[in-house]
Amino acid sequence: MLRRLPFAAALIATLLAAAPAGAQDPWPSRPITILGGFPNGAGTDIYARKLAEPLSRALGQPVVVDNRTGAGGNIASDAVAKARPDGYLFLMGTAGTHAINAGLYRNLPFDALRDVTHVILLGDVPNVLLVNPEKRPQYRSCADVLAAARARPGALNYASTGNGASTHLAAAQFAAAAGVVLTHVPYRGQPGAMGALLAGDVDLFFNQTGPSIGPVQQGQVSALAVTTLAPVAALPGVPTLAGACALPGFETSTWYGLLAPPGLPAAIQARMNAEVARIIGAPEFRRWLVENQGITPPADTSPAGFRGIHERDIARWGEIIRASGASVD
Numbered sequence: 001m002l003r004r005l006p007f008a009a010a011l012i013a014t015l016l017a018a019a020p021a022g023a024q025d026p027w028p029s030r031p032i033t034i035l036g037g038f039p040n041g042a043g044t045d046i047y048a049r050k051l052a053e054p055l056s057r058a059l060g061q062p063v064v065v066d067n068r069t070g071a072g073g074n075i076a077s078d079a080v081a082k083a084r085p086d087g088y089l090f091l092m093g094t095a096g097t098h099a100i101n102a103g104l105y106r107n108l109p110f111d112a113l114r115d116v117t118h119v120i121l122l123g124d125v126p127n128v129l130l131v132n133p134e135k136r137p138q139y140r141s142c143a144d145v146l147a148a149a150r151a152r153p154g155a156l157n158y159a160s161t162g163n164g165a166s167t168h169l170a171a172a173q174f175a176a177a178a179g180v181v182l183t184h185v186p187y188r189g190q191p192g193a194m195g196a197l198l199a200g201d202v203d204l205f206f207n208q209t210g211p212s213i214g215p216v217q218q219g220q221v222s223a224l225a226v227t228t229l230a231p232v233a234a235l236p237g238v239p240t241l242a243g244a245c246a247l248p249g250f251e252t253s254t255w256y257g258l259l260a261p262p263g264l265p266a267a268i269q270a271r272m273n274a275e276v277a278r279i280i281g282a283p284e285f286r287r288w289l290v291e292n293q294g295i296t297p298p299a300d301t302s303p304a305g306f307r308g309i310h311e312r313d314i315a316r317w318g319e320i321i322r323a324s325g326a327s328v329d
Helices: 002-021 041-060 071-081 096-106 140-150 166-178 190-199 210-217 266-281 283-293 305-323
Strands: 033-038 061-069 089-094 115-132 157-160 183-186 204-208 223-225 253-260
Touching: 002 041, 002 190, 002 204, 033 041, 041 061, 041 089, 041 115, 041 210, 041 253, 041 283, 071 089, 071 096, 089 166, 089 283, 096 166, 096 253, 115 140, 115 166, 115 266, 140 166, 140 204, 140 223, 140 305, 157 166, 157 190, 166 183, 166 253, 166 266, 166 305, 190 210, 204 210, 204 223, 210 223, 253 266, 266 283
Parallel strands: 033 061, 033 089, 157 183, 157 204
Antiparallel strands: 089 253, 115 204, 115 223, 115 253
């Protein structure tokens, strides 16, 4: 019997080594995390939490939203870029984190295009020009803002959610198109920028539509114009910036998209893409996007389509950033 023990031990070791290849747990077998790079209450956070509940039901596992803020979303983006591609960590990416930052930051710790797996585009996100009607009652229209800016170059200031964020570059594009000088006051994320507008510390805020709708409906802020060529259903009666400010053709918007670490298995990518596409394509969810968040659902939900938009946006925003002179070390 003692002579048989080495053979038995070797046989058991062989069987154990072979077991994972044929008996791996199907994906997903444990909770999934969607990482965000911006604070609670930011547009990405609102969307991720709305998506998490139906996605949890579809996948049969909890989907948890976790925000790691800082460096314009780069902390969360870097964490996902360097994570294991096992299907348990995804990123709520944006044009800001993965197109704007590619041209804005001189020393990104990751490659914005190479160090991701594209899962699905989640929607197109416009900005809206906001003012505080109590603190700045003289600004009732975009024409009022332009008249004041032209009368006192550099005197009007605007909040942003950080250097190079879409809230910064939308204002910079507006100033350049209108030929006015505005002073930029960056804050760390949505709460700080909106708080500054509510306190009267700044004159303007080109915020994203999603987190703006509540304050607009409550009368805390006034929406003067949206940055799309067509009006936004979630903000009825608000004109386009192109029309209200006499800037024909003016348009600027960004996107949200679900990304994963590089090397995500194709089967997991396809499953996640299919489940999310079904959820955001459902009539109720689409209504929430359009009527409650001002987000245009994607026309193309394929990973390849998302990658193509990402590539084009890196080039497009790179030109805008170079023209604005913005940069972060």
